[in-house]
Amino acid sequence: MLNRNKKVLCVNLGYCSGCVYYANSIIRNLTLEKEVWISNSCIEPYEFAEQKLKVAPGKLNFLWQSLLFLPWYSLKLFILILLHKYDSVIVFGPHGWDFIFLMLFRLCHRKAYYVVHDGIMHAGDDDIVHQKLLVLAMRIASNHIFLSHYVQALVTDKLCISKPYVVIPHGIISYSNNREPICEYKKKPVLLMIGGISYYKGINLLIESLPLLNFDSIGEIIIAGSFAVNVPQPDISKYTKVRIVNKYLSSEEFDAFVRKSDFILMPYLEATQSGVAAVSIGYAKPAIVTKVGAMEEQFGTAAYYMKSITSIDLANAIHYAISDPQKYIKIRSELKDKCDELSWSSLSQKLSEYICDK
Incomplete structure (x- = not known):
C-alpha cells in the first residue's frame, strides 16, 4: 500500500525561467500532503506557499542573505524536522542554498530528493562557485530527480555521482488554452x-546564418528574451525582417510571441533537456533544433533536426522546414500527441508514487 500521508516539504528558491515553471507545475499536481517554501523574489511564484524566504538574485544579495537569514531558516527547519513535521524534502534546484536543506534532512535520517536540471552548467553560464555548490547538493541528496536520462548519465559518468533516481521529464509549457488547427500553414512563416x-x-549561429537565408519565403524572424550579460546584442540593421526584443518577457508577452510564430529556432551548441522544447510541444510549434543533449529524447521524431552545428546547416534546415507544408502538419500532429503524454498531472503522479514507495 502507498502511504500518501507522508508530509513532504517542497523547497523552490528559483526566481524565474523554466526551472520555476517545472517546480510550480509539479508541486501543484503532487498528490502527497505537502508544505511549500519559495523565494520571495520569485517572478512566477507558487500561489499557496506557506513560507516565503528572503532570497534575491545577485552575488552580493546571496552573500549577505546567507549571513543574515540562512542561519535562522536552518535552525527553524532543523527544529521542525526534529518535531517530525516532515518525512522528506524535495528541493527544486538549482540554488546556492540547496545543499543546506538537503543536509538538514540527511542529518535527521530523512529522505532528501534533489531535482537536477543540468548537473554541469552550460558554456557561458558556468560559474565555479555555483557549480561546486551544485555538485555538493547532488552528493548530499539521498535521491535524484532528473528531467532526462541524458543528464542522469552525465552526472554518473562525468561527476561520478550515483544515487537512486527517477526521471520525471519536463511537462508542457503553455500560457494559453487556445489551440490552433493543425492544418494551418502560412506561406511566409x-x-x-x-x-x-x-x-x-546558438544566437551567434543564427546571426551567421542570416546572409544564407531566402527572406522572400520568410515572414519574420523574431529573437525575444533578455540577453545574458556576456552576450552582446547583434547588429541586425540590414535585415528588415529580423526583430530583436531584448527584455524579460511576461507570461502574456511570451504567449503572444509563441502563438504568432510557426517555427521555434533552437540551434543549441549544447543542451541538457530544454524548457523551450517544452514550449514547442505545449503549443505544437515545430522546432528546428540541433542533435545535442536530450533533444532527441524530448522530441523523438517531432522536430526538424540540423545535420551539424553550423550556420550552413541551420540555413538548410530552415529552408527545408518552410518548403514542405505536409511535413509541417505531420510534425504538429505528433507534437499534439506528445502534449497529451506529458501532462503535469501524470508526471506528478509518477513522482508521488516514487516517493510513497520509498
Whole structure:
C-alpha cells in the first residue's frame, strides 16, 4: 500500500525561467500532503506557499542573505524536522542554498530528493562557485530527480555521482488554452528564438546564418528574451525582417510571441533537456533544433533536426522546414500527441508514487 500521508516539504528558491515553471507545475499536481517554501523574489511564484524566504538574485544579495537569514531558516527547519513535521524534502534546484536543506534532512535520517536540471552548467553560464555548490547538493541528496536520462548519465559518468533516481521529464509549457488547427500553414512563416538568450543557445549561429537565408519565403524572424550579460546584442540593421526584443518577457508577452510564430529556432551548441522544447510541444510549434543533449529524447521524431552545428546547416534546415507544408502538419500532429503524454498531472503522479514507495 502507498502511504500518501507522508508530509513532504517542497523547497523552490528559483526566481524565474523554466526551472520555476517545472517546480510550480509539479508541486501543484503532487498528490502527497505537502508544505511549500519559495523565494520571495520569485517572478512566477507558487500561489499557496506557506513560507516565503528572503532570497534575491545577485552575488552580493546571496552573500549577505546567507549571513543574515540562512542561519535562522536552518535552525527553524532543523527544529521542525526534529518535531517530525516532515518525512522528506524535495528541493527544486538549482540554488546556492540547496545543499543546506538537503543536509538538514540527511542529518535527521530523512529522505532528501534533489531535482537536477543540468548537473554541469552550460558554456557561458558556468560559474565555479555555483557549480561546486551544485555538485555538493547532488552528493548530499539521498535521491535524484532528473528531467532526462541524458543528464542522469552525465552526472554518473562525468561527476561520478550515483544515487537512486527517477526521471520525471519536463511537462508542457503553455500560457494559453487556445489551440490552433493543425492544418494551418502560412506561406511566409514566422520563426522565433525565445527565452533567455545565452551563448549556448546558438544566437551567434543564427546571426551567421542570416546572409544564407531566402527572406522572400520568410515572414519574420523574431529573437525575444533578455540577453545574458556576456552576450552582446547583434547588429541586425540590414535585415528588415529580423526583430530583436531584448527584455524579460511576461507570461502574456511570451504567449503572444509563441502563438504568432510557426517555427521555434533552437540551434543549441549544447543542451541538457530544454524548457523551450517544452514550449514547442505545449503549443505544437515545430522546432528546428540541433542533435545535442536530450533533444532527441524530448522530441523523438517531432522536430526538424540540423545535420551539424553550423550556420550552413541551420540555413538548410530552415529552408527545408518552410518548403514542405505536409511535413509541417505531420510534425504538429505528433507534437499534439506528445502534449497529451506529458501532462503535469501524470508526471506528478509518477513522482508521488516514487516517493510513497520509498
